[in-house]
Amino acid sequence: METEKEIRIEGIGVSQGIARARIFVRTQAFREPAKKTIAESEVDGERARLEKGLQVTRHQIREMYDTVLHDVGAENAAIFEAHLLVLEDSTVLTQVNDSISKDLVCADFAFWEVMKRYIDALRAIDDSYLGERVVDIEDVSRRVLRNLRGERSTSKGPREQHILAARDLTPSDTATLDKKKVLGFVTEVGSPTSHTAIMARSLQIPAVVGIRGLLRKIRSGDSVLIDGYSGIVFVNPTEETLEEYSRIEEQKGAIEQRILDAREADAQTTDGRGIILSANIEFPHEAEDVLRFSARGVGLFRTEFAYMNGDQPGEDVLAEGYEQVVACLEPDLVIFRTVDLGGDKLEPGRSTDLEPNPFLGWRGIRYCLQRPNLFEAQLRALLRASARGKVGIMFPLISSVGEVIEAKQIVEKCKEQLAKRGQAFDPNVQIGAMIEVPSAAVGADLIAGEVDFFSIGTNDLVQYSLAVDRINESVAHLYQPSHPAVLRLINHTVKSAHDAGIWCGICGEMAGDLNLTPLLLGLGLDEFSVVPSQVPRVKFALRKLDASECQARVKEWFQLADPALIYQESHRMAMAAYPELVSS
Numbered sequence: 001m002e003t004e005k006e007i008r009i010e011g012i013g014v015s016q017g018i019a020r021a022r023i024f025v026r027t028q029a030f031r032e033p034a035k036k037t038i039a040e041s042e043v044d045g046e047r048a049r050l051e052k053g054l055q056v057t058r059h060q061i062r063e064m065y066d067t068v069l070h071d072v073g074a075e076n077a078a079i080f081e082a083h084l085l086v087l088e089d090s091t092v093l094t095q096v097n098d099s100i101s102k103d104l105v106c107a108d109f110a111f112w113e114v115m116k117r118y119i120d121a122l123r124a125i126d127d128s129y130l131g132e133r134v135v136d137i138e139d140v141s142r143r144v145l146r147n148l149r150g151e152r153s154t155s156k157g158p159r160e161q162h163i164l165a166a167r168d169l170t171p172s173d174t175a176t177l178d179k180k181k182v183l184g185f186v187t188e189v190g191s192p193t194s195h196t197a198i199m200a201r202s203l204q205i206p207a208v209v210g211i212r213g214l215l216r217k218i219r220s221g222d223s224v225l226i227d228g229y230s231g232i233v234f235v236n237p238t239e240e241t242l243e244e245y246s247r248i249e250e251q252k253g254a255i256e257q258r259i260l261d262a263r264e265a266d267a268q269t270t271d272g273r274g275i276i277l278s279a280n281i282e283f284p285h286e287a288e289d290v291l292r293f294s295a296r297g298v299g300l301f302r303t304e305f306a307y308m309n310g311d312q313p314g315e316d317v318l319a320e321g322y323e324q325v326v327a328c329l330e331p332d333l334v335i336f337r338t339v340d341l342g343g344d345k346l347e348p349g350r351s352t353d354l355e356p357n358p359f360l361g362w363r364g365i366r367y368c369l370q371r372p373n374l375f376e377a378q379l380r381a382l383l384r385a386s387a388r389g390k391v392g393i394m395f396p397l398i399s400s401v402g403e404v405i406e407a408k409q410i411v412e413k414c415k416e417q418l419a420k421r422g423q424a425f426d427p428n429v430q431i432g433a434m435i436e437v438p439s440a441a442v443g444a445d446l447i448a449g450e451v452d453f454f455s456i457g458t459n460d461l462v463q464y465s466l467a468v469d470r471i472n473e474s475v476a477h478l479y480q481p482s483h484p485a486v487l488r489l490i491n492h493t494v495k496s497a498h499d500a501g502i503w504c505g506i507c508g509e510m511a512g513d514l515n516l517t518p519l520l521l522g523l524g525l526d527e528f529s530v531v532p533s534q535v536p537r538v539k540f541a542l543r544k545l546d547a548s549e550c551q552a553r554v555k556e557w558f559q560l561a562d563p564a565l566i567y568q569e570s571h572r573m574a575m576a577a578y579p580e581l582v583s584s
Contacts, residue, residue: 019183033111263536436460
C-alpha cells in the first residue's frame with residue numbers, strides 16, 4: 001500500500017508545544033433563523049422567550065467565567081465579562097424588543113437581524129482588531145440562538161485523543177476543550193492576540209492558527225503533527241519527521257526536568273546577589289502551587305475574585321480565606337493587593353457604559369476610597385490574617401501621594417477597631433504601593449517615604465505610558481516594554497525606593513519574560529513575582545546571570561533610542577546565559 005505523501009503547512013504558532021494525533025475537523029454548522037411572523041397576541045410570549053434565552057446564556061457564560069477564573073486566572077476570565085456586556089447592551093435589547101413588537105417577527109429572527117447588522121458593520125471596517133472582536137460577538141449571538149431553539153452546544157469531538165481543526169474557534173469553544181482528549185488545535189483564521197490564542201496559552205494547549213485553506217488540505221482521520229513553537233503543521237508526517245520531533249520533545253523534556261530539579265535552589269546570581277522570587281495568585285488553594293514550585297511567598301494576591309459573584313463578601317469570610325494562605329506560606333511574606341475592580345474587571349451589576357473610558361475612571365484605589373464600607377471590611381480581614389503570618393497590604397493604581405496617605409489613615413482606623421474588639425493583628429504590617437501609573441513612577445520619590453515597598457505593575461504602566469491597548473492588534477506592535485520611556489520610569493522608581501531604604505519588586509507580565517530578565521536584573525529590582533509555574537524558569541535564568549554585568553550593560557542600553565534594539569540586546573544576553581530557555 002502506497003504511503004501518503006507528507007504535507008508541510010505553515011501557520012502562526014500561538015501556543016507552544018508539540019502534539020501528534022489523528023485530526024478531527026469540526027464543521028461550523030450554524031443555521032440562520034428563518035423569518036417567522038407572529039400575531040400581536042404572541043408578542044409578550046416572544047419577548048418573554050427572548051428574556052429566558054438571555055438568562056440561560058448569562059448563566060452559561062458566568063459558569064465559564066468561574067471555570068476559567070479558577071483554572072487559568074482573572075485575566076483570561078475577563079474575556080467572558082466582555083461577553084456578558086454584549087447581553088447587557090440596552091441599545092441592542094431595545095432594538096430587538098422593538099422589532100418583535102413592531103415588525104411582528106419571532107424573537108430568534110429579531111435578535112439575529114439586529115446582531116447581524118452590528119457584525120456586518122464591524123466586518124466592513126478594515127481593522128484587524130475589530131475583526132477579532134467580531135468573533136466574540138458572534139460567539140455570544142449564536143449561543144443565545146441555540147438557547148432560544150433549545151439546542152445543545154456545538155457537537156462534541158471523538159472519544160479518543162485527537163487534534164481539533166476548524167475554520168475558527170470561539171473563546172468559549174477553547175475554554176471548554178477537554179484537555180484529556182484535545183491534544184492541540186489548528187484553525188484557518190486567528191492571530192497571537194486573539195482571545196482564543198490567549199486562552200490556548202493559558203490552558204497550555206499547543207495551537208497553530210492563521211492557516212489559509214486549511215480545511216481544503218486536511219480531512220478527519222488524517223495523521224497530523226503540530227509544532228506550536230514554529231507554527232508548522234505536518235499532515236501524514238514521515239518516520240523521519242516523527243523521529244526528529246521525538247528528539248526535540250526529549251530535549252525539551254530534559255531541559256524542563258533540569259529546571260524543576262533546581263527549583264529548590266536560591267534565586268542567586270553568579271556574583272552572589274540574592275533576588276526574592278515570589279508568585280502571583282488569586283485563589284487560596286493556589287498556595288499549594290507556591291510551595292510546589294518553591295516560590296518565596298506571594299508578591300501579588302489578586303483579591304477581586306471574591307467580589308465577582310455579585311455578593312459583597314463579609315469580613316469573616318474574607319479573613320478565613322486570607323488566613324488560610326498566610327498560615328500555609330508562613331514565614332514567607334504574602335502581599336495582598338486590595339480589591340481592584342473597575343477597568344477590565346467589572347463590578348457585578350454595574351455596566352461600564354456609565355463611564356466613557358473605564359480604564360481612566362473609577363478603578364483601583366479610587367474605587368476603594370469611595371467605597372469605605374467595602375474597603376474597611378477588607379482591610380480588617382487582612383489585618384486579622386497578619387496575626388497568622390507575614391502580610392503585606394498593597395494599594396493598586398496609586399497616582400499621587402495623597403491617595404496613599406488617605407488609604408493609610410483608613411488602615412489605622414481599622415487597627416483601632418480591631419484593638420477595641422480584642423482581635424489580634426500585626427501592628428507593623430507592611431504597606432506597599434503599586435506603581436502602574438506614570439504619575440506614580442515620576443513621583444516615586446515622594447511616595448517612597450510613605451510606604452514599605454513598591455511593586456511595579458508593568459502591564460498597566462506600559463499601556464498608560466505609551467497609550468497602547470496591548471490586545472488591540474492594530475496598535476499591539478507599539479506595546480513595547482523595552483521602550484526607553486518605560487525603562488526610565490522603572491529606573492526612577494527603583495532608585496527612589498532604594499534612596500528611601502525600601503525594596504522594589506515587579507509583578508507584571510514583564511517579570512516572566514525571560515528575554516528581559518537581564519534588563520530587569522540590571523535595573524536593580526529586588527523581587528520578581530510571576531505565575532507559580534514560571535518561578536523555576538525565572539530562577540534558572542537568574543542563576544545564570546551576573547548582576548553587576550547586567551547593570552553595566554543596562555547603562556549602555558539607556559543610550560539606545562530604539563525599543564527593538566534594547567530588547568535585542570537583552571535577548572542576546574539571555575541567549576548567551578541560558579539558550580535552552582529562549583528561542584534564537
